[in-house]
Amino acid sequence: MRFFTVFDIVKNKAGQLGHTEEEMYAYLKKEKINKKNLLAYQDSGIIPTDEKVLNGILNYLDMSKVELELKLGRIPAGFEDVFLNNTKEIAKILEERNSVQQEEQNPIPEIQPYYSSDLGKLYNGDCLELFKLVPNESVDTVFADPPFNLDKEYDEGVSDKNSFSGYLDWYFKWIDECIRVLKPGGSLFIYNIPKWNTYLSEYLSRKLNFRNSITVDMKFGLPIQNRLYPANYSLLYYVKGDKPKTFNVQRIPLQTCPHCGREIKDYGGYKNKMNPNGVTLSDVWSDIYPVRHSSSKNRKFNELSVKLLDRVISMSTNEGDVVLDPFGGSGTTFAVSELLDRKWIGFELGNCEIIKDRLEKKEKDRKLFEKVYEEKNKLFPDKVKELRKKNGLWIDDDFRSDSETEQETNKKANKRSGKINYDQIQLTLK
Known part of the structure; x- marks a missing residue:
């Protein structure tokens, strides 16, 4: 298109x-x-x-x-019937053109990966060319964080300056490739600013099954004159087929005041019915923070957080599944896939050495990962629980049996011993 x-x-x-x-x-x-x-x-x-x-x-x-x-x-308004009554003639023209295009298709290129691990392969080059390496219906989840067409230079000679129509034309081409490589029931996540995802959503809804439009609450640098202050990114979530083949419920802590520990929303008489593993995730993610500190960044430009990718990959895949990211960036998708024991395929047009270095030196990502799981699948993280106890506020332990409390104690003991059970995810720290 x-x-x-x-x-x-x-x-x-x-x-x-x-x-x-x-x-x-x-x-x-x-x-x-x-x-x-x-x-x-x-x-x-x-x-x-x-x-x-x-x-x-x-x-x-x-x-x-x-x-x-x-x-x-x-289709111009009022001419829908004319179009529908002539579909046979239109289809004939399109099919003839499609047969010519198939004859002209280029062979699969022979490209060696820039970097390989036991779980994945990273290729350096244009994603439209590299997609030819990926067989039909072979990927479980695609996560894409494309350039936003904001006239930025990411690496030397790699910029995202394009015309309005040129950007969307390019966008639709690689989206079609994502759809081709997804397995039936596979998940597609597209991360971009809301402006571009509105155009993409219209296109995707003709080809895939819409699941969610996720708002990632994140403040931009500065307000824009004569416009509402932009304070979110858009994460589209689509599925190939009727329903996802994998959907693992993600839970987050109850939102509390950082000073006194009191819950922001009053759950009244339902406290004893709260799930001790946390609140079910909604389609507004207000707990994803930008990666700005130099100690956490791998590149000078914007970088996705480990928490965001852990949430996407954990939700849509199981251990051993295949994750593809056509715009590798700093390599967060691949780093998280490695830690979650998922197979992965990555493309990056720019500097791949940064990604390679990151994947070979995993200690920084392991520490970030541990921090994420200190709060994941818990109604109250340990620090919040202690603060609430101190201030005489209820905690989930008040409504749990002794055996349930003992299981939680054993889980903490496993963590201290170096082997962390992340609710069906086994991660051995080396």
Whole structure:
């Protein structure tokens, strides 16, 4: 699927007519359309609502509004029946073109991994080329954190500056590859700013089963003038097929005041019914914090937290399953996959040496991982529990039997001995 804007279509027409950009704007000026009027449709798929601007553009394009809408990839309002009544003819055209494209497909490239471990392989290169290495329906979960098209340079020669339509066109291409390699029931997670995920959600909902739109509550650096202050990232969660083949419930601590330990939400008479393993995770994640401290970062630019990837991978896979990340970045997906004993496949266009170094020196990630599990699957972490005891507040032990309390004590003893049972996850610290 190609994504076009009105601006793209006008520029394409100018190319067909042999017009320079200056000549194009000169013609539109005769139609009382200035450069600013046209640039307003450079970063949006909408059609002008101003009749004067719309008619001027249509005159330059020498087409009707209906044809313009078709060029934009949509069925014009009122023409749905015409489209549906001619599907046989449309399908014939598409099938003929598809057969030609299949004949022209390139062979699978022979590319050696940049780095290999017992669990995974990391490849250095363009994901669209590297996806050819991955067989159909061979991956359990795909997690993708693509460049956000914010004109940043991540590594030398690797930037994310693209046109609005160019970015979405590229986006849809690698998304199709993600869908191809996913197993039936496999999970797809896409992490991006809300702007881009709104376009992607429309595209994905035609091909996969929507599960959740997760809001990751995280403050950006500075407010943006004349806009609401951006305070979240978007994490789309889709499944290939009717339902996920794996969904492991994730639990988090009850939200409490950091000073007195009192719960933020009053659960009244239901305290004795609270699950001692914590509160079921919702689709708003307010406990994921940006990786900013130099002691935790592996790269100078934004890096995903171990907690975020642990949550995604633990929720959607079991031990031995395959996780793929087409935009390796700093390697967080691969580091967490290693710690959770998942197989993994990784692509990265930029500096892979940083990822390799991280995977060979796991101590930093082990410490971060331990910190995550100090709070995971617990109604009250140990520090909060002590604070609540001190202030005379209830804790889950008040409603548990002696045998349940003994099991919890044994779990802590295992942790102190060096072998940590993370609720069905065995991690031996080396």
